[in-house]
Every structure is written in structure tokens, then in C-alpha cells.
Amino acid sequence: MGASSHERTPSGWEELTAADPNHSAWYVERFRALAAQGQDIVGEARLVDAMLARGSRVLDAGCGPGRIGGYLHEAGHEVVGVDVDPVLIEAARADHPGPTWLVGDLAELDLPGAGFDAIVCAGNVLTFVAPSTRAAVLAGFARHLTPTGRVVTGFGADRGYAFPEFLADAAAAGLRADVLLSTWDLRPFTDDADFLVAVFSRPDR
16 A cells, blocks of 8 residues: 555654654654563553454554554454555564554555454554545545444544544544543543543444
8 A cells, every 4th residue: 555646745753753864763763672671561552452443453553563453463463554655564574573564645545355343543643634634544444343342542632633633533534432542551541631542433334
């Protein structure tokens, strides 16, 4: 999966890495170091795993260097990871062999085969998406779900994508918010929360 031939809007991540060509390598080494230190870097993946039957099909959307998708693969799931940054995809392939890692723009998501039982989009990925493509990204998530599949997202406040705006965009894309949390360890969401973890389904399927 790659970018199509038409002119596309670069994501915030692409703008960041264009301004600092070393940023992607720094990001990769940051998580490698955290893992080497024994830090817990897969809390999001454990939450998603708890929602799934063994052998489920999972899309890691904005997968970065593969920490979430790699864990879910080791847990016995069929994982596809997509990220716009080829440096991060190269690291994912090196550090977490097994899943299918693809360079691609989430706004142009078009993956063959059956739908996904879960789509996880963690690590503030949605705040790096170009604002003009947010609707397309969320619609792509909805389109790639199985009838009983769920989308799980997580990002922080004050990152340019207000929670009410995001929830409205998700609803417009055909996603129903089933659970709202303020952390990946299941703390309830409140109006003053500085983080949102949201679980969506497709009510029309």
C-alpha cells in the first residue's frame, strides 16, 4: 500500500521529520531504550488483546516502530501495521518480524482481504494526521472493520484535535463510541481529562 499519484497533504509527522531528519531515528531508539530498561511500552496492546479472540485480525494504524503490533502478533493475532514513515516501518520489520508492515498514508487506506476485528490507533497518531484528512482516516477505519470489529484510539488533549470535535468526526464516519476512558488502564473519562481512549463499533453492521 502506498500513496496514490494525486497530490496529497503531508501529515504533521511528515512535516516534523522534514524539519528534523533525525527525528525518526531518535524515536526508534527511544522506544528500544525503554524496552531494554524493562519499561512497560505495550499497555495499549494488552487492552486490545483483552478485547479479542485468539487469532483475530488486527490493524495497527500509525504503527511506528511496531511495539503494539509486535506484541499482538506474539499474542497470536494476525497483524498488519501501516505507517507513513519508512524509517519507522524499517525498524518495525527489524525488531518485530511476523506482522505485515506497510508504508502508507492512513487517509488513503485500501487494504485487501477480510476486514479487521480490531483497529488500534494509539501514540497520539490522530493528532499528527493532517486536519483536512481526518474525516478520510476515520471513514477508512470504519470501512475496514468486520461487522463486529472495533476501533480503539488514544491521544492527548491540547494537541490540536479537541475531543468533542474528534467524537463528532467519528460519528460522522459511521463509528459509534461505546466506551470512553481517560487512560489505557481503564480509568473513566471525565470532562477535564487530559487524555482520551475511545472504543468504537459500527452499529450499522
